[in-house]
Amino acid sequence: MSALAKAVELHRAGRLAEAERAYRRILDSDPDNADALQLLGVIANQAGRPAAAAELIRKALAVNPGHADAHCNLGAALLELGDLRGADAAFRRALEINPAISEALNNLGNIARQQDRPEEAAENYRRALQYAPGIAETHSNLGVVLHIMGRFVDAEACFRQALKINPDNAEAHANLAATLLQTGRLKEGWAENEWRWRKKNFPSPARNFPQPRWDGSPLDGKTLLLHAEQGFGDTILFIRYAPLCAERGGRVVVECQPQLKRLLTGVDGIDELAAQGEQLPPFDVHLPMASLPLIFETTLDSIPPCSGHIKADPALCEEWQGRLPKMQGRKIGLVWQGNKAQKKDRTRSLPLTMLAPLLEIPSISFVSLQKGDGEDQIGAHRLANPVSGINDFADTAAITMLLDLVICVDTATAHLAAALGKPTWVLLEHVPDWRYMQDGETSPWFLSMRLFRQSAPGDWKGVVADVKRALGA
The missing domain is CATH 3.40.50 (Rossmann fold)
Incomplete structure (x- = not known):
């Protein structure tokens, strides 16, 4: 067995440190070995060093520009660096050389998904599966875009196929959970949702307390x-x-x-x-x-009631009553932008300018509840802006209680207003988060909510028109 074959064997076995030393020994005697260079780059990317990975793989391509796997691996490193354009070019170059590289097709699907082109993403995932039908990740990725497209039955089938191939695929379990919850099968969805802790880049790391996790049994004073x-x-x-x-x-x-x-x-x-x-x-x-x-084995029929379980501080309400400007007519709070750090924010939020048809209604006084991202859009728009005095959600709750209605996109303010029992109209993307289910004007989680859904992806204009009609304007 050659030195390179032995190094690759170590690499495939997950013995990355030994494989790296083996690749470096090869390069000591043969500095222009393109295979060793690009595989050393793969290890660097696996170790969380994508910039170093890209540099090594580019050296390999300088030696052998026709190395299809190197182009593909360069694309993977550029993806980690956030260079979608460069990654796209690298994957496409790999496929020009070898059209059967399923990893390149899968990653082109990932790029299309990130850029809100789900149909193109699905096509790339399907092409990848033609060449490598046994890759659980690709089945799960196809399921994700089918879910985004509202094809929940097909999405579920993809997730279950991924889990048939690899029962421990955390991403597939978590994705299946979202589809089950979206379609009302809560009990099975909660169980699948426990895999969230093992997802890559899950935003809330598991807490490793020495105390045991509660199993729901009687606490008996604990x-x-x-x-x-x-x-x-x-x-x-x-x-x-x-x-x-x-x-x-x-x-x-x-x-x-x-x-x-x-x-x-x-x-x-x-x-x-x-x-x-x-x-x-x-x-x-x-x-x-x-x-x-x-x-608590929650089903659609046993969701605990929420309206009014959170209350605004009466003293804060009185304080804000004196701080808000005098307003005529109905008083309506607005939120149009979520946290930009959230992956789905680009599809769940809309620019304030799109709400202009509402702001033009003369019989309504609008109040901005927008804090942080999106606050800079207010400019000369006709709405009160008290956010400079908002310190936390207790202040937002107090202001909300002084209003007649809150109109917002899917943000924490929607949950807050509805939990306070305030009439809350939520503007939703075409396929929203699971808690809003797949259709209807109401949410089983919040009785005071009214939902306004896009009829097609990105159709905020239609949503705003529906809201304007509902306001009687």
């Missing part, structure tokens, strides 16, 4: 820690389970995001609050909040 995960809206959504936890006979401590601590003060079932980063009090068992529906 202290349960419920800890927030993911976004503000998720915490507001799942905090409704606190009273149910308290009914199991124990003390309930909640760790939440600092911006929510004042808001959650006084929620039934919570004995003590701690903000993330603060010292936690002693506890006996713990549970991440998004696992609460699994523990």
Whole structure:
């Protein structure tokens, strides 16, 4: 067996450090060995060093410009660097040399998906599966874009095929969870959702407490820690389970995001609050909040009620009453932009200019509840802008209680307003998050919500027209 073959064998076995040393020994005697150069680049990319990977692979291509695998691996490194244009060119060059490289096709699908071209992505994934039908990742990726296209039955079939090939594929499990929840099969969806912790780049790392995870059994005086995960809206959504936890006979401590601590003060079932980063009090068992529906075996018929379980501070309401300008007619809060750091924000948010038909209605006074991203769009638009005085969600809750209606995209403000029991109209992308289900004007999670859905991907104009008609204008 050649030195290169031995190095590749080590690489395939996952013995990356040994493989790297083997590749470097080959390059010591043969500095222009294109295979060793580009495979050393692959190891660098696997080790989280994509810039070094790209440099090594480009050296390999300088030696052998016709090396199809090197072009493909260069594309993978450029993807990690966020250079979608360069990655696209590299994958296409690889396919010009060898049209059967399934990895290049799969990655072209990933690029098309990131750029909101799901039909093109699906076509690339299908072509990849023609050459490599046994790759679980590609089946799961195809399922994701089919879900985005609203083809839930086909998406589910893809995820299940991926899991048939690789039962431990965390991405496929988590993607299947989203489809199950979207289509109302909550009990199975919650179980699949437990795989979220093993997803690559999951935004809330698992908490490795020495105390055991709570299994829902009677607490018998023990202290349960419920800890927030993911976004503000998720915490507001799942905090409704606190009273149910308290009914199991124990003390309930909640760790939440600092911006929510004042808001959650006084929620039934919570004995003590701690903000993330603060010292936690002693506890006996713990549970991440998004696992609460699994523990309580929540179905569409048993979702705990939420309206009014979060309350605004009366003193803050009075304070904001004096700070807001005098307004005539109906008072409506607006939010048009979510957190840009969220992957789906580019499809769930819209520019404020698209709401101009609403702002023109003379009998309504609009109030901006937009904080952070999107705030710079207000300019000369006709709406009050109190956000400079908003410190956290307790302030937003107080302002919300002074309004007649909140109109917003899918953000934490939507969850907050509905949890307060305030009429809330939510503007939704064509296939929204699972909690809004797949059709209808209502959400089983929030009784005071009215949903306005895109009839086609990107059709915010139609949504705004529907809202204007609903306002009677």
